[in-house]
Amino acid sequence: MYAISIREPGEPDVLEWTERPEPQPGPGEVAIDVAAAGINRADLAQRKGAYPPPQGASEIxxxxxxxxxxxxxxGVTGWQPGDRVCALLAGGGYAERVVVPAAQILPVPGGMDLVEAAGLPEVGCTVWSNVIMEAGLRSGQVLLVHGGSGGIGTCAIQIGKAMGARVAATAGSAESLQLCRDLGAELAISYRDQDFVEEVKQLGGADVILDNMGAEYLDRNASALAPDGHLAVIGMQGGRKAELDIGKMLVKRLRMSVLGLRGRPVDGPNGKGAIVSDAxxxxxxxxxxxxxRPIVHDRMPMPDAAKAxxxxxxxxxxxxxLLQVP
Known part of the structure; x- marks a missing residue:
């Protein structure tokens, strides 16, 4: 089979479409002939050498x-060769074939084409596990989504709206802010020239914040949360280290979770299988x-992964x- 290989850590041009050994499914696993794979920012970090795959996962x-x-x-039951599926992976998606635990595959939703479905598992399970399963967002609460126009953000806005929450989102450009509104954000906040803390106070503060920035937003996120609020950190685009005023958290009874998805075990109450099942x-x-639905910016041939x-x-x-297999 062919797959994208990383020649060496570096810029996009280190990605190459090369021949690789074809993986075979072991007990409890399924082999999938890939139609398309979604690109996530974690892929960019791995390409640069900053986010190695978990032990035992594919390096692809x-x-x-x-x-x-x-x-x-x-031992796999409930699935048959030829079934149309999408899958949450620990690695291996940029290839003509991938092997994945059966607990991490999902049927392609009705009404969705096969390629489009590639953009749903990672963002869907990330948002669902953090905002719903961990933070417990409920109807009528306020959800603040940072990076509202990205893959995670566009999914989070829609899930929040579907859950009956009031959604606020941050974004940069006028076009990005309008997209957030179109997807259901009641309040679209420019992180370039607006203070999201003051803006979200219009809604009484946030009950849940989904944050991809990490250190840079930590203190302001605590200020933006309503009493008994929950900060769910899923990224470090704004750095790894920051000071946190524990007193502010105590007075407002705030909670914070910092949860990754890729490195979780397959099984167990906090495993990927349980998340996929609940999703x-x-x-x-x-x-x-x-x-x-996945918001798809572009579909590109998988050999052009460097351009993507x-x-x-x-x-x-x-x-x-989305990267489509030729």
């Missing part, structure tokens, strides 16, 4: 894909009703870039 990039089941490993039972109906990475790094991408 790609944390989500869609395709058709090619083969089943021993299937509660998120997938929203998708099939058209309340949540450069496009994402250049800024201005709304939603997801």
């Amino acid at each position: 990039l790609g944390l989500e894909c869609s395709g058709t089941i090619a083969a089943l490993g021993d 299937h039972s509660r998120l997938w109906p929203m998708v099939e009703r058209g309340e949540v 990475h450069a496009l994402l790094e250049s800024g201005g991408v709304h939603g997801k870039i």
Whole structure:
């Protein structure tokens, strides 16, 4: 098979479409002939050498894909070769074939084409596990989404709206802010020339904040939260280290979670299988009703992964870039 290889850590031009050994499914695993893979910012970090795959995971990039089941490993039930699926991966999606634990695959939602479905598993499971399963967002609460026009952000706005929450989102350009409004954000805040702390106070403060910035926004996020609020940190685009006023958190009874998805085990109450199962039972109906969908900025041939990475790094991408297998 062919897959994208990283010649050496570096800029996008280190990505090459090369021949690789074809993976075979082991017990409890499924082999998928890949139709498309979604690009995530974690892929950019791995390409630069800053985000190595978990032990035992494929070194090939790609944390989500869609395709058709090619083969089943021993002990797999409920699926058949030829089934149209999408999958949450620990790696391996930028390839013609990938192997994944059966607990991490999902049916392609009704009404969605096979390529489009590649943009759903990683963002959907990330948002669902942090905002719903961990932070417990409920109808009528206020959700603040940082980076509202990106892949994670566009998904989070839609899930918040579908859950009956009041959604605020930050973004940079006028076009990005309008996209946030179009997806259901009641309040779209420019992080370039507005103070999101003051703006979100118009809604009484945020009950849940989904944050991809990390250190840079830590103190202001605590200020923006309403009493009993929850800060869910999923990224470090604004740095790794910052001071936090514990007194502010105590007075407002705030909670903070810092949860990754890729390195979780497959099984167990906090495993990826449990997240995928909960997303299937509660998120997938929203998708099939058209309340949540991947926002696709572009579809590009997988051999052009270097161009796709450069496009994402250049800024201005709304939603997801999908890589299609030739």
